[in-house]
Amino acid sequence: MLVGELGPGPQLAMRIVHRMAEIQGARRLLDIEAAHIDSALYMGDATLEFAERLAGMGAKVTVLSTLNVSGVDEAGWRRWAVPPDWAEKARRQMLAYQAMGCIPTWTCAPYQTEYRPRFGQQIAWGESNAIVFANSVIGARTERYPDLLDICAAITGRVPAVGLHMDENRAGEILLRLRQVPRRVQEHDTFYPVLGHLMGKLAAESVPVVEGLEVAPNEDQLKALGAAAASSGTVGLYHLVGITPEAPTLAEAFHGNAPAHTVEVDMDSLRASWRELSTADGAALDMVVLGSPHFSLDEFRRLAPMLEGRHRHPGVRFLVTSSRAMAGLAERAGFMEPLRAFGGEVTLDTCILTT
DSSP: OTTSTTOHHHHHHHHHHHHHHHHHTOSSEEEOSEEEEOTTSOOSHHHHHHHHHHHHTTOOOSSEEEEOOOSSOTTTGGGSOOOHHHHHHHHHHHHHHHHTTOBOOOOSOGGGSTTOOOTTOBEEEOSHHHHHHIIIIIOOBOOOOOTTHHHHHHHHSEEESOGGGSGGGSSOOEEEEEOSOOHHHHTSTTHHHHHHHHHHHHHTTSOEEEEOOOSOOOHHHHHHHHHHHHHHSOOOOOEETTTSTTOSSHHHHTTTOOOSEEEEEOHHHHHHHHHHHOOOOSOOOOEEEEEEEEEOHHHHHHHHHHHTTOOOOTTOEEEEEEOHHHHHHHHHHTOHHHHHHHTOEEEESSOTTTO
């Protein structure tokens, strides 16, 4: 592949993977079984040129490859202040990745689709919240793949044998011990992004371990925990003792080692984290957005009864962002009608935070 036997597209992709392995000091490459491509998001002419160049050179993915959010809601972008020229370039980039054989999932939560990886599977995923979920909740193995490198990994089916692909780098490093955090607090949805925000700030790029949870979080709570930790820090893997698959015990979470340091997490530290996330100044509300990461079917199910018999304020726009797959399931289950009656909107394919 590196010398061009499979054509110029795979050769270019392998040259990039090979160079990255050199930079990272990898002694070998690993085979992967799946990829999740963040590069499909149009960010300017350079990302479009790269995608169309690869596709034009005949490159095709060699492993199951799902697509992260695109630059536009393909069917509904005209509802927003999106310049037509920008939307057309975003559409071309979407088509280029599909031409290379990627599956048009258009979601930042691929773990909530039929293409969910399995425990121990070597994968190459982009998108920070997806990376930390795959590593932590599922126990699959991926590094934090940046844009452009992810599609090269998908084309070659190879990645550098470094980072979170390797056993030795998956051990816990910092211990967060919950102290006098009431069970009723732990059961509340807001606890998880607040804890995740604090966890990311404390851990930075290390592997945090949380001890002291008295409840088993649901999947959407774990999604929120990881997304927050990957935003305030660069957490790619966390362990919850007795909950996540690589941490049945505290000792196993740390691979038998002692924590580099321990932090007591109490209600005061959680309140401080909450205040950092709560920046509203009391001014009039213009918009409410749910679904970052993308709304799941269960979140649609829980939202529907909250909206029944109510209607949004005429000065406030209410938006839910999700994937085509989840929105389709929610429609069939009857969860969309209360949202429409409330005056809400659903945007698919993309992320309001980036587009």
